[in-house]
Amino acid sequence: MAQRHAVVVGGGIGGLSAAIGLHRVGWRVTVYERAAAFDAIGAGISLWPNAQRALGELGVHPPLAPQRGGGLRTARGRRLARWDAAAFERRNGLPLGVVHRADLIETLCAELPASSLRAGVTVTSVSPDGLVRHDGGEVRADLVVAADGIRSPVRQAFWPSSRLAYSGGTAFRGVARLPEPQQLSTTWARGTEVGVLPLLDGRVYWWVSEAVPEGIRHADARAYLSAAYAGWHAPIPALIASTPEILHHDVFQLATPLPTFTRGRVALLGDAAHAMPPFLGQGGCQAIEDAVVLAAAMSTSDTVAAALTRYDAERRPRSQHVAQASIRAGAAGPLLRNRVALAIRNSVLRLAPSSVTSMVGGDINAWSPPSLPQPQASEPPTNPAS
Numbered sequence: 001m002a003q004r005h006a007v008v009v010g011g012g013i014g015g016l017s018a019a020i021g022l023h024r025v026g027w028r029v030t031v032y033e034r035a036a037a038f039d040a041i042g043a044g045i046s047l048w049p050n051a052q053r054a055l056g057e058l059g060v061h062p063p064l065a066p067q068r069g070g071g072l073r074t075a076r077g078r079r080l081a082r083w084d085a086a087a088f089e090r091r092n093g094l095p096l097g098v099v100h101r102a103d104l105i106e107t108l109c110a111e112l113p114a115s116s117l118r119a120g121v122t123v124t125s126v127s128p129d130g131l132v133r134h135d136g137g138e139v140r141a142d143l144v145v146a147a148d149g150i151r152s153p154v155r156q157a158f159w160p161s162s163r164l165a166y167s168g169g170t171a172f173r174g175v176a177r178l179p180e181p182q183q184l185s186t187t188w189a190r191g192t193e194v195g196v197l198p199l200l201d202g203r204v205y206w207w208v209s210e211a212v213p214e215g216i217r218h219a220d221a222r223a224y225l226s227a228a229y230a231g232w233h234a235p236i237p238a239l240i241a242s243t244p245e246i247l248h249h250d251v252f253q254l255a256t257p258l259p260t261f262t263r264g265r266v267a268l269l270g271d272a273a274h275a276m277p278p279f280l281g282q283g284g285c286q287a288i289e290d291a292v293v294l295a296a297a298m299s300t301s302d303t304v305a306a307a308l309t310r311y312d313a314e315r316r317p318r319s320q321h322v323a324q325a326s327i328r329a330g331a332a333g334p335l336l337r338n339r340v341a342l343a344i345r346n347s348v349l350r351l352a353p354s355s356v357t358s359m360v361g362g363d364i365n366a367w368s369p370p371s372l373p374q375p376q377a378s379e380p381p382t383n384p385a386s
């Protein structure tokens with residue numbers, strides 16, 4: 001049988017993971033990325049045990065920093081709960097891991113033949129029969145994976161009534177280097193969350209989530225944050241002061257879940273399929289899960305159509321459940337503004353045993369990937385058509 005060819009639209013976490021999975025099960029893969037290079041914005045990403053298992057199945061081992069200590073605090077530094085890393089690991093089999101996004105993308109790219117990676121190519125249209133047009137020509141594929149992100153042009157073309165909704169929160173993010181080693185901390189105040197997660201090499205990833213109306217911008221994000229968080233506990237002011245570049249984005253989610261993730265030979269994957277708010281840190285993790293399930297379905301089904309039916313049946317309920325859980329987590333955490341509810345939440349947290357933190361993410365962490373066939377000893381050289 002001729003080697004089957006998949007075109008992946010978008011070279012983010014989801015698209016690259018899907019390409020690795022398909023390559024592993026014997027497909028020829030071409031990834032089109034409209035940016036000039038395969039790269040990621042300068043921030044970190046948390047990878048929960050479910051995503052770490054999925055990456056392991058893909059044979060991908062990014063430089064993950066395991067989160068071993070720390071806890072949940074108030075703005076003045078009072079501890080609400082200790083992060084019980086041992087209990088988390090006992091319950092989930094793996095620690096919470098954090099990686100710089102650029103390192104994750106680099107690790108993913110290294111698993112693919114260079115000829116599969118086409119940066120600087122914008123896909124302009126995709127047909128259900130597998131015809132992909134881009135700004136340099138066209139190609140016909142057996143499978144098209146639309147991993148083109150939260151504003152997915154492919155989703156908008158096939159599901160024109162799908163809409164994004166503002167999550168209720170805006171996010172600032174950065175990566176800084178401090179002289180002293182740091183530990184995980186999540187700090188909650190009214191309508192605000194500040195997170196601190198150490199990376200492997202002494203750098204620290206941090207974010208600030210604020211429940212504010214959509215569209216608020218600051219001429220100087222650092223000046224704004226430095227003033228707003230000046231009285232907060234260490235190391236928050238120092239992190240803000242020493243971050244070279246601070247990112248600021250309003251956070252969106254799909255307003256209503258999609259009725260299907262597939263159309264003809266096309267599969268939506270990652271944020272394109274199920275954009276969710278980041279309150280459980282699961283958007284990228286779900287994209288990686290999608291990738292393994294898609295590859296497994298392609299390797300065990302007789303036809304692309306049968307595989308896509310299985311992909312949709314497995315991935316839609318799971319990822320939409322996680323998206324709903326993320327929305328609920330935002331309402332009870334970073335977005336909570338009601339003073340009475342805040343006081344009750346903080347009291348409950350103070351009284352709870354530290355092992356309660358092992359339950360963060362709940363059963364979402366328990367997911368295990370389907371098995372992929374072992375890699376073949378020698379892969380034929382890739383010869384992507386474009």
Ligand SMILES: Cc1cc2nc3c(=O)[nH]c(=O)nc-3n(C[C@H](O)[C@H](O)[C@H](O)COP(=O)(O)OP(=O)(O)OC[C@H]3O[C@@H](n4cnc5c(N)ncnc54)[C@H](O)[C@@H]3O)c2cc1C
Nearest residue numbers: 010012013014034046123148149270271278281283284285
């Ligand atoms: C503040 C914040 C914090 C987050 N924290 C976490 C976390 O801790 N853990 C976690 O798991 N998730 C987290 N997420 C979610 C995570 O970032 C996303 O779910 C994930 O990046 C989605 O990956 P993706 O590959 O689906 O999409 P993307 O990463 O958006 O990639 C899509 C790619 O497609 C390309 N593209 C688009 N259109 C075209 C086209 N026409 N032709 C060619 N290329 C195209 C884009 O350039 C882009 O590179 C967070 C999100 C936010 C906003």
